[in-house]
Amino acid sequence: MIYEIAQQAKKAIENDCDAYEIYIDESKSIQLDSLKEELNFAKEEIECGVGIRVIKDNKVGFAFTSNMDRIAETARQSIENTKLNKVDENYAFAEVEKVPKIDKVYDKKFNDLSLDESIEFLKTTIDTALETGCEVTGAGFSASEGRSLLLNSNGVSIEDEGTGFGIGLSVTIQEEGKIATAYNSESSRFFDLEGEKLANEVCDLAKSSLDTKPIETDDYSVMLDYFAAIGLLQTFLGAFNGENVMRGRSILKDKMNTEIASPELTLTDNSLLEKGMYTSKCDGEGSVSQKTDLIKDGVLSSFLYDIYTANKVGEKTTSNGLRGSYLTTPMIAPTNLEFKFSEMKDLEEIDKGVLTTSVLGAHTANPISGDFSVEASNAFKIENGELTDPINKAMISGNIFEIMRKVEGISSEIKQYGSFIIPKLLVHDLRVVGQN
Numbered sequence: 001m002i003y004e005i006a007q008q009a010k011k012a013i014e015n016d017c018d019a020y021e022i023y024i025d026e027s028k029s030i031q032l033d034s035l036k037e038e039l040n041f042a043k044e045e046i047e048c049g050v051g052i053r054v055i056k057d058n059k060v061g062f063a064f065t066s067n068m069d070r071i072a073e074t075a076r077q078s079i080e081n082t083k084l085n086k087v088d089e090n091y092a093f094a095e096v097e098k099v100p101k102i103d104k105v106y107d108k109k110f111n112d113l114s115l116d117e118s119i120e121f122l123k124t125t126i127d128t129a130l131e132t133g134c135e136v137t138g139a140g141f142s143a144s145e146g147r148s149l150l151l152n153s154n155g156v157s158i159e160d161e162g163t164g165f166g167i168g169l170s171v172t173i174q175e176e177g178k179i180a181t182a183y184n185s186e187s188s189r190f191f192d193l194e195g196e197k198l199a200n201e202v203c204d205l206a207k208s209s210l211d212t213k214p215i216e217t218d219d220y221s222v223m224l225d226y227f228a229a230i231g232l233l234q235t236f237l238g239a240f241n242g243e244n245v246m247r248g249r250s251i252l253k254d255k256m257n258t259e260i261a262s263p264e265l266t267l268t269d270n271s272l273l274e275k276g277m278y279t280s281k282c283d284g285e286g287s288v289s290q291k292t293d294l295i296k297d298g299v300l301s302s303f304l305y306d307i308y309t310a311n312k313v314g315e316k317t318t319s320n321g322l323r324g325s326y327l328t329t330p331m332i333a334p335t336n337l338e339f340k341f342s343e344m345k346d347l348e349e350i351d352k353g354v355l356t357t358s359v360l361g362a363h364t365a366n367p368i369s370g371d372f373s374v375e376a377s378n379a380f381k382i383e384n385g386e387l388t389d390p391i392n393k394a395m396i397s398g399n400i401f402e403i404m405r406k407v408e409g410i411s412s413e414i415k416q417y418g419s420f421i422i423p424k425l426l427v428h429d430l431r432v433v434g435q436n
Contacts (some may be wrong), residue, residue: 002026002048002149002159006072009052009291012075014153017054017082021093021152021285024050024171025326028110029144030118037126037136039333044115047312048328051076058087064326079410093152094286102289104275104295105162107190110145118143125169125195129375132203133224142166143191154288164277175207180390182206182378183358187416205357209378213389215434220354222432223382223410224425230417231362231374231408237419238401240369241332242293242305242320246313246407249368251401257299263298271319276336277416284323284330290320297342302413306332339361343411353382354432356396370400376432395433403427 003025007111009022026048032043049066052075061082065074122141129136147161168185182205186193252260252382261267271289275277282288285307293301306321307312309332321330357378365372379391409426 001394005050005068006149006151007048008071009050010151012072012239013054014080014434015295016076017056019055019093019153021053021150022050023052023284023323023326024048024147024149024247025146026324027144027146029309029325030113030115030142032122032141034079034117034126034139035138036138037130039119039122042115042119045349048321050074051323051326051329053093053329054078054082055093056082058089058091059083059085060088060091061085062329066326073305077279090242090308092307092311093154094282094307094317096152096154096155097288098390099158099281099288099361100272100290100348102272102274102279102281105189105279106250107163107165109191110163112141113143113191121193122167122216125167125199125346128196128199128255129171129203131199132207134203134206136169137172138165138168138170140168150284150286152283152286153324155232156287158282158288160281162280163189165189165191165193167195167198169199169202171206173203173204175209175210178210178212179207180206180351180378182209185417187277189277189279207377207391208380211390212392213381214431215354215381215391215394215404217431217433219429220432221350221382221426221428222430223347223350223355224427225355225357226415226417226422226424227358228376229425230420232372232400233358233363233420233422235365235370235372236404237334237337237366237371239401240303242303242309242313243332246309249402250351251304251370252300258300259298259405260300260401261295263300264342265407266293266340266342267295268293268340269304269318269320269334269336271335272339273338273421275414276421278322278335278419280335283321283335285321287319289323289335289387290319292320292361304334306330334419336416337419339420339425341423343413344409344423345426346411347382347387348385350382350426353426354391354394354396355380355387358382358395365400370402371398372375373397374402381403395435395436396430397433398427398430403430
């Protein structure tokens, strides 16, 4: 069906523009959400749409539709929309390249997954949490299958497909007037999620966070669990966006080939990664997928580019022109970000430190300077290599670009949350301000 749609769109525009790009997105999904332990939202959805970009007289135009009876009209609208934009010779579409092989991104189980089975999976996860004595404040499950086709006037024609599954759970627990909360989630290309294990881990975290103690204000070695690390790394990552660099909004602008991070760290954007949540044959504009070292042994090696931004600065695209659906044009974004350390530290090596499971307020960090001040959540003292007392409210402050110069990896499971594929991280000499 999607090839028929593409040919219909092509026929409608190929003689009236200088170049065209047709992107067709077809998806099926199941979405479940609970309020407390009761299911309050369930949806099965099938969606199909087409987005058409054209270049005419060095002006770009875009239009989209989910009505397959309006393909020709949408094509004409994309051409008409070029009149709204300025002349810009940097717009171009992907050229034909050898399409890479990708592995383990599709689970046939999706085809047999029913709404009832999905509900039962979520219910089992919730029941497991309730059995431990925790109160469930919210939970959710999702499953999706996506297929896309990108075709352009340069001869590019790439079809892609993949599946994704996710489970999330938040709980609270009260004992003797004390209250604690916890949250965690898991995602995978395959329906191999372990809901009961997730529930037990979330409830254990909540229970261990109950009897909090104050912590003295001082400089500590801070161990960042996955969510805490991601919260702070979002600010760090923005500096690699080629558009931010071009517009002078990145502190890394003039630091190519200089050391910006720990020499133990290599950071790779890898859209070819087996089972990666953002693995694909090509990006959202048809540039074939690749691996790009952003940091190599601590040294800044590359920024992230789409075709347009790369053309503006005289670089090549890094295949990071991504789009969420047919509704949008490509935007620079990471795929699977692998944080790899040449050496890993053990918890036992930390004499005086703090473990924080997540942080609140990371969105307030300064995206240009990297300064941050966040509240530690589900945090614990580390004394002589062991986790001890849970901590009352505490603020952690520092600068993300400074701490990345001495960040270390902790021996732990490597997990993917969003784009980030990371172990737990260890940073030194962070200011922790205790609060009673």
